[in-house]
Amino acid sequence: MSQLSPRRAVFLVARREFLGRVRTRAFVLGTLVVLVLLGAYGVFQATLITSNSTSTVAFSGQATVLADPLRQTAAAFGETVETSDVTDVAAAEQQVRDGDLDALITGAPDALRVVVKDSLGDALRNSLDAVVKQQALDAQLAEGGLDPAVVARNLADAGAEVTALEPRDDQRGQRFAVGLVVAALLYYSLLVYGTMVAQGVVEEKSSRVVEVLLATLRPWQLLLGKVLGLGAVGLLQFVVLAGVGLVVAAVSGVLDGVSVAGTSLVTGVVWYLLGFFLYATVFAAAGALVSRQEELQAVVMPINTVIVVAFVAGVGLLGQDPDGTTVAVMSVLPPFAPLLMPSRMAMGVAPLWQVGLAVVLALAAIALITWIGGRVYGNAVLRAGARVKLRDALRA
Amino acid sequence: MAQGVLEIDRVSKCYGDVVALQDMTFDVRAGELFGFVGSNGAGKTTTMRIALGVLAADSGEVRWDGAPITFETRQRIGYMPEERGLYPKMKVLEQLVYLAELHGLSTGDAHRSAETWIARLGLRDRRGDEVQKLSLGNQQRVQLAAALVHEPDVLVLDEPFSGLDPVAVDVMSQVLREKAASGVPVVFSSHQLDLVERLCDRVGIVRAGSLVACGTVDELRSGTQLVVEAPDATPGWADGVPGVRVVESGGARTVLDLDPDADDQAVLRAALATGPVREFSRRRSSLTELFRNVVSEERSA
Numbered sequence: 001m002s003q004l005s006p007r008r009a010v011f012l013v014a015r016r017e018f019l020g021r022v023r024t025r026a027f028v029l030g031t032l033v034v035l036v037l038l039g040a041y042g043v044f045q046a047t048l049i050t051s052n053s054t055s056t057v058a059f060s061g062q063a064t065v066l067a068d069p070l071r072q073t074a075a076a077f078g079e080t081v082e083t084s085d086v087t088d089v090a091a092a093e094q095q096v097r098d099g100d101l102d103a104l105i106t107g108a109p110d111a112l113r114v115v116v117k118d119s120l121g122d123a124l125r126n127s128l129d130a131v132v133k134q135q136a137l138d139a140q141l142a143e144g145g146l147d148p149a150v151v152a153r154n155l156a157d158a159g160a161e162v163t164a165l166e167p168r169d170d171q172r173g174q175r176f177a178v179g180l181v182v183a184a185l186l187y188y189s190l191l192v193y194g195t196m197v198a199q200g201v202v203e204e205k206s207s208r209v210v211e212v213l214l215a216t217l218r219p220w221q222l223l224l225g226k227v228l229g230l231g232a233v234g235l236l237q238f239v240v241l242a243g244v245g246l247v248v249a250a251v252s253g254v255l256d257g258v259s260v261a262g263t264s265l266v267t268g269v270v271w272y273l274l275g276f277f278l279y280a281t282v283f284a285a286a287g288a289l290v291s292r293q294e295e296l297q298a299v300v301m302p303i304n305t306v307i308v309v310a311f312v313a314g315v316g317l318l319g320q321d322p323d324g325t326t327v328a329v330m331s332v333l334p335p336f337a338p339l340l341m342p343s344r345m346a347m348g349v350a351p352l353w354q355v356g357l358a359v360v361l362a363l364a365a366i367a368l369i370t371w372i373g374g375r376v377y378g379n380a381v382l383r384a385g386a387r388v389k390l391r392d393a394l395r396a
Numbered sequence: 397m398a399q400g401v402l403e404i405d406r407v408s409k410c411y412g413d414v415v416a417l418q419d420m421t422f423d424v425r426a427g428e429l430f431g432f433v434g435s436n437g438a439g440k441t442t443t444m445r446i447a448l449g450v451l452a453a454d455s456g457e458v459r460w461d462g463a464p465i466t467f468e469t470r471q472r473i474g475y476m477p478e479e480r481g482l483y484p485k486m487k488v489l490e491q492l493v494y495l496a497e498l499h500g501l502s503t504g505d506a507h508r509s510a511e512t513w514i515a516r517l518g519l520r521d522r523r524g525d526e527v528q529k530l531s532l533g534n535q536q537r538v539q540l541a542a543a544l545v546h547e548p549d550v551l552v553l554d555e556p557f558s559g560l561d562p563v564a565v566d567v568m569s570q571v572l573r574e575k576a577a578s579g580v581p582v583v584f585s586s587h588q589l590d591l592v593e594r595l596c597d598r599v600g601i602v603r604a605g606s607l608v609a610c611g612t613v614d615e616l617r618s619g620t621q622l623v624v625e626a627p628d629a630t631p632g633w634a635d636g637v638p639g640v641r642v643v644e645s646g647g648a649r650t651v652l653d654l655d656p657d658a659d660d661q662a663v664l665r666a667a668l669a670t671g672p673v674r675e676f677s678r679r680r681s682s683l684t685e686l687f688r689n690v691v692s693e694e695r696s697a
Contacts, residue, residue, distance in 0.1 A: 003468060004500040012497050020486070208481045212542065215448045216471045216498050382450055 009217050013225025014232065017200065021233045031237050034188060035244060054080040055102040055124050058092050063105045063112060066131055073134075074127040081127065109135045176322075178261045179343035180315065182268045185241060186339055187311040190275050191304060193234035194283040198300050200226055201287030201381065210381055219378035227280045231273070238272050239265075264346040274362045275338025279303065281373030288380040289388045299387075310336040314343070322349045332358045334365035399461060400426030402550050402581045407446055407456030409439075409605075416442045417605040420456070424550075424581040424598075429572060431592035432585040433687060434602030440585040441478055443602070444554050447583075448475050460550060471499050474548030476539050478555045478585075484528035488519060488538050491527060492545045499546035506545070513541040517567060533564050540568060544575070551575055553584035557591060569595055593617075593683040601690050608690055619681045622652045622663055628671030637662050648674070653681075 021027055055074075059067050067083040074081040086092040086104070095101040096115055103124060104115040112132060114120060120128075138148040204210040204222075213222055242265045249261060286299040314336060317327040322344060331340035331350065337358040344350035372394070380393040402424040409417040417439045424430040432440050445451040447458050449470045458465045460472075475481075482491055489510055496506035514523050517537040522530055527538060536559060543553060551572070557565055572595070576582045586592050592599055593613050601609040601616075609616055622640075626633070627648040634640055634650065639658025643651040654660060660678065667673045 004471060004498065009498065012494065016494055203483070203485075207484055208477045208479060209483055211445065211448070211450050211477045212475060212481045212495065213498065214450055215473065215475050216500075218467070382445075 004216065006218075006221055009221040010225040010228065013217070013222055014229035017226050017229025018232050021196070021230065022236065027233070027237070031240060034237075035241055039245060039248060054082060055121065056082045056084070056100070057103045057105060057124070058084050058086045058095070058101050060086050060089050060092065060104065060106045062108045066105065066109060066112075066135070069131045069134065070127055073130050074123070077123060077127055079123045079127060081124070110139070175347045176319075178264045179318065179346035181245065182242075182264050182346055183311060183315055183318075183339055183343040185238060186268065186272055186275060186342060187307065189234045189238050189272055190279055190307055190338065193230050193276060194279045194303065194307075195300060196230050196233075197226060197280045198283040198287035198296055199293065200230065201284050201377070202290060202293055202296050205288065205291050205381060206293065214382065219381060220374055223281070223284055223374060223377050227277070227284065231276045231280060234276060235269065235272060239269065242268060261346075264342065267342050267345050271338045271342040274359070274366070277366050278334060278338065278362060278369060279307070281370045281377070285373040285376035285380070285393075288377045289390065289393060291383075291387075295387055306335050307339070310339045314340040318343055318347070322347050328354060332361060334358075334362045337362050400549075400579060400581065401459075401461070402447070402583065403457075403459040403462075404443060404447060405457045405459060407443065407453045407458065409442055409446060409451070409454050415605055417446070417453070419606060420602075422600045422607050422610050424583045426581055427576050427579045428581055428597045429576045429595055430581070430583040431596035431599040432583055432602065433587070433589060433592055433599060433683075434585075438602040439605040440602055441554055442605075444475075444552050444583075444585065447552055448473060450475075471546075472549040474543035474546065474551045474553075476543040476551075476553040476556055478558075480535065481539060482527045482535065482542060485526055487524055487526055488530070489514065489523040491538070492541055495542050496545040499548075501546055509545050509547065510541070513545055516571070517541050532559050533561055536560055537564065537567070540571065544571070549580060551580055551582040551584075553582070555586060556584050557586050557588055565591070589683045589687055599683065601687060603690055609686065613683065616686055617680045617683060619686070620654045620656075621679050621681050622654055622660060623675060623677045623679060624650045624652065624663065624667050624673065625675035626650070626667045626670050626673045629667065630670065633670050634663060634666055637666050654678075 057067075057070065064085050067085070071081050071083055089104070089106060092101060092104045093115055096104050096117055099117060102116070103120060105112060105128075106115070107113040109132070112128075114128065141148045141151055204213065210222075246261050246265060282303055283300060286303060287296060289299050290296055310330070314327065314330060317324060317330070318340070321327065327340065327344070328350075330336045331344050332354055341350060341355060341358045345355060376390065376393040380388040404420055404422050407417055407420045408415075420439065420443055422430075432443070434440050442451065446453045447465070449458075449465060449467065460469050463469070486494070492510035492513065493503070493506045496509050497503060501509060511523075514520055517540060519534065519537055519541065522534060522538075527535060530538065536556070540553075540556060543551060553572075556568055556572075560568060569591070572582050572584065576597075596613060598610065598612050599616055600607050621643065624634075625648050629648070629650065631645060634642060634652060637658070639655035640663060641653040643653050645651070652663065654663075664673070664676055667676065
């Protein structure tokens with residue numbers, strides 16, 4: 001009979017944890033539900049942010065000649081205008097009243113009449129004004145013997161050259177959505193799988209399995225196996241969710257910057273691992289303090305609070321001011337970094353040195369926390385009965 | 397020298413100010429069934445957990461084969477904790493295979509051994525069920541299988557008989573006897589003293605963290621009692637006889653403890669002096685009475 005090697009011990013524990021979770025119906029159904037929720041959330045955010053308004057405008061009579069110029073001018077402003085020609089003005093007015101048309105334009109180009117339901121939108125008004133003014137200008141130029149086309153060409157060449165010091169990213173809305181989804185996924189994974197670690201520890205404690213296990217395993221082997229096994233389950237779910245989300249987004253065209261999302265998926269995995277190993281040992285140590293599932297809520301509450309605060313406050317700050325000092329500082333600190341840094345990276349607002357600093361701090365924190373957490377776990381996991389005081393578990 | 401012997405040598409353990417064990421000392425020899433009895437909280441479970449290395453002793457030593465138990469030799473012990481020690485949501489077979497693997501068996505050997513014990517303990521119909529769906533008696537059988545599945549060199553069982561029906565008690569007794577017969581030292585704790593008396597080669601009685609009596613069942617029961625029925629006797633009739641102590645006297649019957657060197661004929665003469673004697677018999681004290689004496693000494697102490 002061979003001696004159990006530490007590596008095989010950790011492997012056996014991790015395999016049990018992994019298979020025990022992945023094969024449950026709860027895991028499969030849970031993944032599907034989250035997938036649906038995340039998909040809905042992503043689409044909602046994306047439509048909210050990239051709300052390029054489309055106006056529908058009908059033209060009648062002489063005004064129809066303005067349809068093409070209006071479309072082009074509006075496009076130059078970043079607006080989309082759909083135009084149509086109508087002959088029945090009364091019916092078109094009714095459509096305006098019903099909201100099917102944004103505006104009905106009639107009359108001669110130099111005496112336009114615009115029918116709208118309540119008011120003319122700024123974007124449409126600006127485009128229309130520009131078109132009308134251009135028409136008037138062209139007429140004047142023609143009267144003065146100049147070719148409007150030549151003037152237009154000369155005009156087009158004139159213009160101030162703009163040098164942007166911080167060029168605005170035209171994918172900003174999408175980047176923000178991707179960042180949010182990554183943060184939400186990490187938030188979900190850390191809470192769910194962290195809690196699972198704590199529950200697993202309490203299950204072993206309350207059923208006294210831990211006494212049997214620790215007769216043949218060392219506490220660190222059991223702890224490491226558990227964290228690796230459940231971490232792998234969380235990783236699998238994270239990759240499935242993010243991967244499927246990415247494919248759906250690419251196919252449906254919600255995201256045209258698939259590379260942005262793809263990069264975010266990779267950084268998300270890295271930060272999931274950092275975050276999970278940071279929090280899992282803390283969850284395990286908290287679970288080791290109590291002997292019954294009913295007492296668990298009280299000891300994991302502080303940890304959950306940190307994660308919830310990091311997510312809620314972080315996302316709020318990211319939305320308002322992603323470059324701000326507060327969110328920059330928070331995203332570097334280990335307890336918050338796994339939730340905020342990947343979002344900031346997705347949004348492209350995190351300088352490389354901040355990312356590096358956050359990773360280094362997170363690794364240092366993992367080393368420290370694993371040492372403390374492992375100590376608390378090892379000291380408390382065999383003490384059945386009353387809740388173990390943290391101070392006793394640290395000292396013993 | 398101590399080939400195949402599990403030795404508990406002057407083991408002490410305190411929880412804060414509470415002394416749980418004080419110089420606990422006994423040994424379990426190869427091929428021996430050792431019964432460990434004592435009232436609740438006397439230190440039985442603590443002793444077993446220290447032997448398993450699940451708990452650290454403040455002082456003292458646990459030895460196996462003459463050498464202090466290490467993490468490696470510990471894997472050769474089969475342990476059954478009091479009240480469960482299984483994953484409630486894991487299936488019986490998977491659970492046993494897992495525990496066997498954790499004790500160093502290859503996956504194939506683990507499967508074979510698990511199936512063997514499942515069949516042996518009559519759990520074949522339940523092998524695919526979650527442990528929590530089993531009756532308590534069946535859970536106990538799985539628990540025993542879990543302690544045996546890696547073919548251990550030492551068996552340490554905490555209350556293996558509690559909650560078992562008579563059939564299961566027989567199965568469990570049979571298995572323990574076989575294990576002992578194959579040269580494995582077996583130690584188990586129990587409150588069922590008649591069972592201990594019937595099953596064990598030697599018995600240790602614990603009180604307040606120390607072993608107060610230890611020996612073969614016959615040695616422990618060696619105290620002789622006299623039952624005398626003398627209707628005309630007045631209380632205190634036997635006080636003058638040396639080496640005799642009255643255990644109980646009610647109506648005409650008197651039960652007396654007899655020191656080994658006391659003369660029972662002197663007692664008979666004293667009884668006859670009071671009048672007619674209807675009954676005069678010797679009997680051995682039962683383990684239960686011995687246990688009661690030990691516990692009552694504890695109260696008076």
